[in-house]
Amino acid sequence: MESASDAELVERIRGGDQQAWNQLIDRHGGRVWTVARSQGLDRERASDVVQTVWLNLLHGIDRIRQPDAIVAWLTTSARREAIRVDRMSKRALLVDDARFDREPAGNAALDDGEVARQDGVIVRQAVEQLGGRCAELLRLLYSTDELSYQEIGELLEMPIGSIGPTRARCLDRLRTLATAEGLTR
Amino acid sequence: MTDAHEPDPTWETVVRAALDDPIPSDVLQRSLELWELTSLDAELAELLAEESSDAEMAGVRSATLQVTAFTFVAGDVTIEVEWDGATLAGQLFPSTAAEIELHAVDGASVSATANSVGTFELTPPRTGTWCLVVVRRPDGSVRTPWFTL
Numbered sequence: 001m002e003s004a005s006d007a008e009l010v011e012r013i014r015g016g017d018q019q020a021w022n023q024l025i026d027r028h029g030g031r032v033w034t035v036a037r038s039q040g041l042d043r044e045r046a047s048d049v050v051q052t053v054w055l056n057l058l059h060g061i062d063r064i065r066q067p068d069a070i071v072a073w074l075t076t077s078a079r080r081e082a083i084r085v086d087r088m089s090k091r092a093l094l095v096d097d098a099r100f101d102r103e104p105a106g107n108a109a110l111d112d113g114e115v116a117r118q119d120g121v122i123v124r125q126a127v128e129q130l131g132g133r134c135a136e137l138l139r140l141l142y143s144t145d146e147l148s149y150q151e152i153g154e155l156l157e158m159p160i161g162s163i164g165p166t167r168a169r170c171l172d173r174l175r176t177l178a179t180a181e182g183l184t185r
Numbered sequence: 186m187t188d189a190h191e192p193d194p195t196w197e198t199v200v201r202a203a204l205d206d207p208i209p210s211d212v213l214q215r216s217l218e219l220w221e222l223t224s225l226d227a228e229l230a231e232l233l234a235e236e237s238s239d240a241e242m243a244g245v246r247s248a249t250l251q252v253t254a255f256t257f258v259a260g261d262v263t264i265e266v267e268w269d270g271a272t273l274a275g276q277l278f279p280s281t282a283a284e285i286e287l288h289a290v291d292g293a294s295v296s297a298t299a300n301s302v303g304t305f306e307l308t309p310p311r312t313g314t315w316c317l318v319v320v321r322r323p324d325g326s327v328r329t330p331w332f333t334l
Contacts, residue, residue: 164191
């Protein structure tokens with residue numbers, strides 16, 4: 001069976017179709033999560049961002065003017081909400097505490113042993129240290145395969161052609177930072 | 186797409202493994218359950234204003250406390266609440282006897298009773314996305330939109 005388009009799902013949600021709601025979340029839930037985490041939020045805060053974005057969509061579904069552009073609406077909303085939550089949580093913490101309280105992004109469970117696990121921790125800490133646009137770009141590119149270059153370009157307001165060179169520069173900077181912190185590979 | 190700036194594939198593999206982060210199944214499940222949560226049988230209040238202000242918190246070194254104030258209106262009931270990062274303090278106008286419930290999207294809730302002048306305090310167990318339900322008898326319930334604490 002041919003799957004419904006995003007615009008069709010939005011129309012069906014407006015009409016009270018819960019199955020359409022479930023399909024839209026199954027299709028795009030990972031994207032919203034990836035964008036929320038790309039701001040460096042811990043899992044709990046990222047989870048709150050995800051719920052807020054979907055709630056806002058549910059409450060404002062009748063005001064969506066371009067149902068076929070719902071992906072852009074979701075990712076932009078997730079990014080704005082994540083930035084807002086990140087700012088609020090930073091303001092609520094003492095600067096010295098913030099360094100230690102924030103859970104590193106990513107999944108620490110790796111299969112290839114303690115060295116790889118330690119390298120993973122170092123890389124995630126280096127991404128956090130990198131911060132800003134580089135950290136966001138690397139998380140968007142490598143945390144899942146959810147977002148295309150085009151989506152990332154639109155989200156970061158970056159020409160698609162500059163994503164590759166920027167990625168290369170950011171990876172170089174990341175490697176320098178991670179090596180300085182004791183990366184073994 | 187051809188990329189003239191292909192990075193070292195070994196390094197890229199290390200980075201990909203370190204950053205691997207699919208959406209957790211419980212987060213996905215909670216998103217799906219929002220459909221039922223938003224169909225509570227209550228009049229929906231309108232968020233009229235949201236304000237924030239910074240205040241130095243006495244006695245805490247270098248900390249800045251952000252106070253966020255929300256005002257909701259539904260029919261003849263106005264709910265004003267202030268969130269200081271730990272406690273949600275509010276007041277109903279006009280003052281009325283009511284049970285105040287604070288619901289999280291994951292089903293957690295805390296409740297309090299508004300006193301004779303309509304004031305109440307709630308301490309949510311954690312930050313996150315919440316809504317207030319004002320249960321008035323016999324006038325029915327009022328629910329606010331979801332908001333983030």
